[in-house]
Amino acid sequence: MMNSKTDNPLQATSVLTPAELAEIDKEISHAPYRAAVAIDALKIVQKHHRWVSDESLNALADYLGMSPAELDGIATFYNLIYRRPVGEEVISLCDSVTCWIMGYNKLQQHIIKRLDVGLGETTDDDRYTFLPAPCLGACDRAPVMMVGNELHQNLDEAKIDQILKVKSSTSDVNNNGRQE
Amino acid sequence: MSSLPLTQNINEQRDPVDLAAYEKNHGYEAVHKALKEMSPADCLQEIKDSALRGRGGAGFPTGMKWSFVPMDNVSEGHKYLVCNADEMEPGTFKDRLLMECDPHQLIEGMILSAWTIQADIAYIFIRHEYHLAARLLQEAIDECKAKGYLGNDILGTGFNLEMYVHSSAGRYICGEETALISSLEGKRANPRAKPPFPQISGLWGRPTIVNNVETLCNITHIIRNGAGWFKSLGLGADSGTKLFGVSGRVKNPGCWELPMGTPIRELIEQHAGGMQDGYKLRGLLPGGASTDFLVEEHLDLAMDYDVIGKAGSRLGTGTMIILDDKTCPVGMVKNLVEFFAQESCGFCTPCRDGLPWTAQVLDDIDTGKGMKVDMVTLKNQVRFIGAIGNTHCALAPGAMEPVSSAMKYFAEDFETHIKNKACSYCKTNSSTGGA
Amino acid sequence: MPTIYIDDEAYQVPEGDNVLQACLSAGIDLPYFCWHPEMGSVGACRQCALVQYRDAEDTRGRIVMGCMTPVADGARFSMSGGSAGEFRENVIESLMLNHPHDCPVCGEGGECHLQDMTVMVGHRNRRYRGKKNTHRNQDLGPLINHEMNRCITCYRCTRFYNDYAGGKDLSAQASHDHTYFGRQEDGTLESEFAGNLVEVCPTGVFTDKPLVNEYTRKWDMQSAPSVCVGCALGCNTLPGERYGKLKRIHNRFNDEVNGYFLCDRGRYGGSFVNDEQRALFPGLRQSNSTYNAIESIKAIQTLVDWCVPGNKLAAIGSPRTSLESNYLLQRLVGEENFSNGIAVHEAALIEQISGILQNGSVATPSMRKTESADVVLVLGEDVTNTAPRLALALRQSVRNLAKEMASDMKIPLWQDEAVRVLAQDQLSPMYIVAMSDTPLDDIAAQTLTLCPNDIARMGLAIAAQIDSSVPGTEGMLEGFDTETQKLITQISDSLKGAKSPLVVSGTGSQNAAVIEAASLIASALQTNGADGNDSMLSYCLPEANSLGVTLMRNEAQISLDDICQRAAEGNIETLIVAENDLYRRAAKEQIDTLLSKVKNLVVLDAIGTPTLSQSALALPAATFAETEGTLVSSEGRAQRHYPAFLPAEQRDSTWHWITQLGQALALPGFDELDHFDQITAACAAEFPALQQICEASPLADFRNKGLKIPRQTHRYSGRTAMRADISVHEPKQPQDDDTPLSFSMEGSNGSQPGALLPFVWSPGWNSNQSLHKFQSEAGGALAGGTAGVRVLDPANTGSTSKKTNLPVESKAKKDQWQLLPLYRIFGSEELSAHSPAIQELTKKPFIQLTPEDATKLKLSAGDGLTVNIANQDCVLEVQVNTTIPRGCAGYSVGLPGACWLPPATSVNLGKAEIRANSRGDDV
Numbered sequence A: 001m002m003n004s005k006t007d008n009p010l011q012a013t014s015v016l017t018p019a020e021l022a023e024i025d026k027e028i029s030h031a032p033y034r035a036a037v038a039i040d041a042l043k044i045v046q047k048h049h050r051w052v053s054d055e056s057l058n059a060l061a062d063y064l065g066m067s068p069a070e071l072d073g074i075a076t077f078y079n080l081i082y083r084r085p086v087g088e089e090v091i092s093l094c095d096s097v098t099c100w101i102m103g104y105n106k107l108q109q110h111i112i113k114r115l116d117v118g119l120g121e122t123t124d125d126d127r128y129t130f131l132p133a134p135c136l137g138a139c140d141r142a143p144v145m146m147v148g149n150e151l152h153q154n155l156d157e158a159k160i161d162q163i164l165k166v167k168s169s170t171s172d173v174n175n176n177g178r179q180e
Numbered sequence B: 001m002s003s004l005p006l007t008q009n010i011n012e013q014r015d016p017v018d019l020a021a022y023e024k025n026h027g028y029e030a031v032h033k034a035l036k037e038m039s040p041a042d043c044l045q046e047i048k049d050s051a052l053r054g055r056g057g058a059g060f061p062t063g064m065k066w067s068f069v070p071m072d073n074v075s076e077g078h079k080y081l082v083c084n085a086d087e088m089e090p091g092t093f094k095d096r097l098l099m100e101c102d103p104h105q106l107i108e109g110m111i112l113s114a115w116t117i118q119a120d121i122a123y124i125f126i127r128h129e130y131h132l133a134a135r136l137l138q139e140a141i142d143e144c145k146a147k148g149y150l151g152n153d154i155l156g157t158g159f160n161l162e163m164y165v166h167s168s169a170g171r172y173i174c175g176e177e178t179a180l181i182s183s184l185e186g187k188r189a190n191p192r193a194k195p196p197f198p199q200i201s202g203l204w205g206r207p208t209i210v211n212n213v214e215t216l217c218n219i220t221h222i223i224r225n226g227a228g229w230f231k232s233l234g235l236g237a238d239s240g241t242k243l244f245g246v247s248g249r250v251k252n253p254g255c256w257e258l259p260m261g262t263p264i265r266e267l268i269e270q271h272a273g274g275m276q277d278g279y280k281l282r283g284l285l286p287g288g289a290s291t292d293f294l295v296e297e298h299l300d301l302a303m304d305y306d307v308i309g310k311a312g313s314r315l316g317t318g319t320m321i322i323l324d325d326k327t328c329p330v331g332m333v334k335n336l337v338e339f340f341a342q343e344s345c346g347f348c349t350p351c352r353d354g355l356p357w358t359a360q361v362l363d364d365i366d367t368g369k370g371m372k373v374d375m376v377t378l379k380n381q382v383r384f385i386g387a388i389g390n391t392h393c394a395l396a397p398g399a400m401e402p403v404s405s406a407m408k409y410f411a412e413d414f415e416t417h418i419k420n421k422a423c424s425y426c427k428t429n430s431s432t433g434g435a
Numbered sequence C: 001m002p003t004i005y006i007d008d009e010a011y012q013v014p015e016g017d018n019v020l021q022a023c024l025s026a027g028i029d030l031p032y033f034c035w036h037p038e039m040g041s042v043g044a045c046r047q048c049a050l051v052q053y054r055d056a057e058d059t060r061g062r063i064v065m066g067c068m069t070p071v072a073d074g075a076r077f078s079m080s081g082g083s084a085g086e087f088r089e090n091v092i093e094s095l096m097l098n099h100p101h102d103c104p105v106c107g108e109g110g111e112c113h114l115q116d117m118t119v120m121v122g123h124r125n126r127r128y129r130g131k132k133n134t135h136r137n138q139d140l141g142p143l144i145n146h147e148m149n150r151c152i153t154c155y156r157c158t159r160f161y162n163d164y165a166g167g168k169d170l171s172a173q174a175s176h177d178h179t180y181f182g183r184q185e186d187g188t189l190e191s192e193f194a195g196n197l198v199e200v201c202p203t204g205v206f207t208d209k210p211l212v213n214e215y216t217r218k219w220d221m222q223s224a225p226s227v228c229v230g231c232a233l234g235c236n237t238l239p240g241e242r243y244g245k246l247k248r249i250h251n252r253f254n255d256e257v258n259g260y261f262l263c264d265r266g267r268y269g270g271s272f273v274n275d276e277q278r279a280l281f282p283g284l285r286q287s288n289s290t291y292n293a294i295e296s297i298k299a300i301q302t303l304v305d306w307c308v309p310g311n312k313l314a315a316i317g318s319p320r321t322s323l324e325s326n327y328l329l330q331r332l333v334g335e336e337n338f339s340n341g342i343a344v345h346e347a348a349l350i351e352q353i354s355g356i357l358q359n360g361s362v363a364t365p366s367m368r369k370t371e372s373a374d375v376v377l378v379l380g381e382d383v384t385n386t387a388p389r390l391a392l393a394l395r396q397s398v399r400n401l402a403k404e405m406a407s408d409m410k411i412p413l414w415q416d417e418a419v420r421v422l423a424q425d426q427l428s429p430m431y432i433v434a435m436s437d438t439p440l441d442d443i444a445a446q447t448l449t450l451c452p453n454d455i456a457r458m459g460l461a462i463a464a465q466i467d468s469s470v471p472g473t474e475g476m477l478e479g480f481d482t483e484t485q486k487l488i489t490q491i492s493d494s495l496k497g498a499k500s501p502l503v504v505s506g507t508g509s510q511n512a513a514v515i516e517a518a519s520l521i522a523s524a525l526q527t528n529g530a531d532g533n534d535s536m537l538s539y540c541l542p543e544a545n546s547l548g549v550t551l552m553r554n555e556a557q558i559s560l561d562d563i564c565q566r567a568a569e570g571n572i573e574t575l576i577v578a579e580n581d582l583y584r585r586a587a588k589e590q591i592d593t594l595l596s597k598v599k600n601l602v603v604l605d606a607i608g609t610p611t612l613s614q615s616a617l618a619l620p621a622a623t624f625a626e627t628e629g630t631l632v633s634s635e636g637r638a639q640r641h642y643p644a645f646l647p648a649e650q651r652d653s654t655w656h657w658i659t660q661l662g663q664a665l666a667l668p669g670f671d672e673l674d675h676f677d678q679i680t681a682a683c684a685a686e687f688p689a690l691q692q693i694c695e696a697s698p699l700a701d702f703r704n705k706g707l708k709i710p711r712q713t714h715r716y717s718g719r720t721a722m723r724a725d726i727s728v729h730e731p732k733q734p735q736d737d738d739t740p741l742s743f744s745m746e747g748s749n750g751s752q753p754g755a756l757l758p759f760v761w762s763p764g765w766n767s768n769q770s771l772h773k774f775q776s777e778a779g780g781a782l783a784g785g786t787a788g789v790r791v792l793d794p795a796n797t798g799s800t801s802k803k804t805n806l807p808v809e810s811k812a813k814k815d816q817w818q819l820l821p822l823y824r825i826f827g828s829e830e831l832s833a834h835s836p837a838i839q840e841l842t843k844k845p846f847i848q849l850t851p852e853d854a855t856k857l858k859l860s861a862g863d864g865l866t867v868n869i870a871n872q873d874c875v876l877e878v879q880v881n882t883t884i885p886r887g888c889a890g891y892s893v894g895l896p897g898a899c900w901l902p903p904a905t906s907v908n909l910g911k912a913e914i915r916a917n918s919r920g921d922d923v
């Protein structure tokens, strides 16, 4: 805390792009104080970079008038803020109760084998990161998973192969953050 | 007047109705009526009279909840209405349907609710994964703004209301209303001690009401059609309809609007088409992952708050999960407890450390490493974690509900696991293998 | 007072308490972790569970948390009923799942609240068979050790560090049972109060790093009630010793002074006591400038020769040592030959303040009382760096708005989270007008930086706005630009509306008009502020006994300049300097001349100083930890510190050296001064302002239940073996005739007066949490009474002191920069600067420039700059600071290697010698 004004102020704007800043500013415009948009801002940064690097986090903390420790305390609380790099798309396979009953385990093993990627890992080609997910709210179509922002239901091994095949043929299109 | 008001506009095969179509089917009539003809006190009375109970899981009477909001010092600052659209309770998939298929119904309900408590800012706190719902809601809000249903001086009445969609960043605990408020404030989603209740000191320290999506959707119809009509919809003691759901090994899993008090058996056998071939029902969690198991003997009970409560469980979210005879109850309970342990916010001890400990004991039993004394430990855990008040919020007590009831109804399964040092279901049901 | 029933027994409990606090006050051992008497309740640990019954008929009851349950008349509870006992046991068992069970190697062992609570709830059998979670520890700098695996996630650390102390670089991270408390990355904790984590953490996550590096268990430490010498606030401390070394300093509770917390200078600044450079024997200077160790007897004989009547004698005392030492020195040489050793310009400022405190009309609050202020104006002082603990108190004052809001809504103030949530970021107003940015700026409603004269003018303008009849302030407002005028109006309006306005100023700006302005504002508020307001005025002073030696001042005493003058005239043959480095009091040139003119320079000191190294005779003095003494804090509280251990070899208390000398010289009255108490009494008799100092603490003949008070705990171990490597014969324990304390474990510790508490311990309560056993109620004052005595009447009705000359507007002279004195908590204070841990945090002497000046002078941060100050070349590291006022440059005061700075010094930086990008390394 000593001498804060003598430190080189972090140049938030050199790390955060104008587009990100504009989106963050929009959130700030209807918040009672800047730090109140911490989660929205982290999500905005993540939308643009897939994850939140230390560099982004520091810049963002500076921009929101928070300390990096405080912002990281928030970032690390939420499982959908990624503080480590992820692939182009995150595969979130539901591992909660109905999907468990309906046999998600087998599908998990299948994806691990097929993509040669462990839970929490990213494929060598940086295409996918494979994460377990809590209930996705589509239990009537279990087992389910999300790839990026897209929900896939009533899964079986063949269906997963199909999804991944179609995906890989369009892998040059980066839909991250665009699809429903 | 539809007898199934919540889903009257819903057709999953097509896009949701837009503002014009919604209005055509009496949409926003209630807003015109309330803002022009009814005082906030009138509205509150109507909601109280309707005996609407919160659809978020606890079933707290909505009118009573709202009556704690201070109404005198209106000019001193903001009041907030928050729609809880976090829907992360495993086995629950009803709010998604309401938002993806009829966003205007929710917005209308929120305008009416905000009017009643005189809130000037409203948030829809929606889980991150509901991208489609979030987009549709935002579009609907934009339509409303353009049409003057939202914004300043709504319908020339001088009433102002801004509405925002806040997309969450994950974690089940955000569904707990005080944790949700912490999260909306941009903080770690630790729940807060009550009292003070959010109605007094909630979002940003101001009076705040948090209600579930389905609760708020009901407001639209109660204001439009009256409390008496709403009460008449229920089959038993509880008023209105409810979105009920069934998931698990049934022929036709899904979500349907039915009168309150619809019997469990009707839900499973009629609407969900009965069990899949080769599977028999062993038990069910009537209202999501944090409700106690019910079994065969309960099938004729009505899905009513008090009836299910008397049977030792809770109506919860009204979306039930079926345990079949080829699925291991120990494994199922382990899966549930692991979920809750993972989703603990980490604030209070019984939850943060007691749940992983419970999960570890269940894992030992499930994987053949269990010991007799583990049953004593589990019973102890139920006493330790399982009562409201033992923990800082209701997450952990909820987590123990399926544990204690499973130990009651499936005691022999626990015993054979321990005796045989193995799980016998792995062979019968490949899908649970290695769980 | 409501009556509550616990296990059917009725207890009268304080209204508004929570049940946990009420239980502890009633002597019921209800275990807890996250609750803290100063920080309130949050209900995280769930350890303080009991069963509450609806009424006498209810037999089932339900579990409630004591800390979250308000007391209510007739409420019924049980400690053992239902599953309460089992529940508390389960909580501990859960907390221990991932705990490493490493008590034998843990720095908290033996004073661990977790150990105590584990034993208290009776948990013994571990059922958990799973793997333990582990964490990576961080390097948190030289003060604090981090061992996250021991964490029980009570959230006390972040609640103290962030919520209470305003720290920013520690946080709770991750969630569920992975929750982690640390920094975002490795690095020194930035808060000046980080050291309190050591005492706040109920287990061994945050421990005292210097202690851990040379470890001794609490029960093996010998300790005594002491007073911090790190600044003038007089925080109460507990130094702990083993093997002749000061092992650590803990907080000693004083409800009116430091409460539960210290600053890091106080906690870690004491280890100069262990400096290996400290002499063990008197030293006689040889012709080749080396020293010969001599026996004390010989030293006294030499002194007698040098001090024989007729010899021209003079003596210089010190504001960093006791009244007793100063008094005896004056008595030895006569008041007309004695200077208290304060720099001349500083002495004038302190006298001015002393005059205001004695004769002014506004009360000076205790440190605790400052927390009650609802509007604060800080005028010209960087409180965190000159009176650090006060800054922590001021951080609490800005929460009064929140507390008021909570009270309006009937939310109990111990409901910590609820109170914070209600107010969010709203704070009671604090205004800071200072010379540069300060670490309190983050909680200030407005800050403004000005040079000292302008600060004074602004202060006078504020006074005039509050009360236009304040003389000499007419038209003061007009001198400011419209923006500043607006601010002046805002500040004065805000102060005028306050129930308990507080003005804080001090000697930091080295400006008499600033001090005067602060007093004028406070008295203007008293007459023209809100009805019935409780206006308060606090001054920060430089050293532990600045006020004491100033109150000891009489007309006959002479100044440092007088001494120099006398020496120059050849009128000083023997000069005795006690615990004072004269080079910190005047320009090097002046002191060099003085010392060269004195034939026999005798220096008594505990630390090595440039003055000491020029002495003809050097006498090793005892430190605060090795001797008794009375100090008067800046609020006017006289407090006594006691030796925690005896000085080694022939080190001795300054007061004892002088007594021996006086007796050897057969000076009148010295033969009656056999005991420390007699010296205190003589001092009190001599100076009217110090009349009450004898009451600061009981006299040596005080006995607690007929016994002396032990400095060692019951379990002090290995006493017979401690010196076995030297001799198998155990030496007799030293006698202590000067105090009611004994160097022994025999005696009685409990229920004695608060000033005599050498350690806290109670059966079952080995940690510092046992304090409540010594309090009148949990969190309340010590049962034996608050330590120390106020020697200044808080609110005399006397008129405001004489008027100072009004400051002229500061105008920058061409090519001249006015040097603003900037202080640093680590390094600016002389004694603590000798402590290794503090040294690691001490910056190089620096000069702060505005970015414009830096550009103009072609300097950038880190450059070395040689500046001529008071005819001495000083090498300074350039820092760029946007908050430095135009025409000024900030100058670090007192840092090792810095030159002494006369007030209002101006320098020509254009002529300074620049060493670009040397980063000061070759300094």
Ligand SMILES: Cc1cc2nc3c(=O)[nH]c(=O)nc-3n(C[C@H](O)[C@H](O)[C@H](O)COP(=O)(O)O)c2cc1C
Pocket (backbone or CB within 6 Å): B053, B054, B055, B056, B057, B058, B059, B060, B062, B084, B085, B086, B087, B088, B089, B172, B173, B174, B175, B176, B177, B178, B210, B211, B212, B213, B215, B216, B393, B394, B395, B398
């Ligand atoms: C751990 C936990 C999770 C919860 N999650 C949700 C949720 O996802 N959606 C919801 O509406 N209510 C949830 N609740 C209930 C809310 O706390 C709150 O009671 C509800 O939103 C109130 O709305 P209602 O009165 O309309 O039911 C949860 C409660 C707990 C304890």
Ligand code: SF4
Pocket (backbone or CB within 6 Å): C020, C031, C032, C033, C034, C035, C041, C042, C043, C044, C045, C046, C047, C048, C049, C065, C066, C067, C068
């Ligand atoms: S939270 Fe815990 S200590 Fe902590 S004292 Fe209460 S419940 Fe009690």
Ligand code: FES
Pocket (backbone or CB within 6 Å): A094, A095, A096, A097, A098, A099, A100, A135, A136, A137, A138, A139, A142, A143, A144, B090, B091, B092
């Ligand atoms: S259990 Fe998987 S979507 Fe609900």
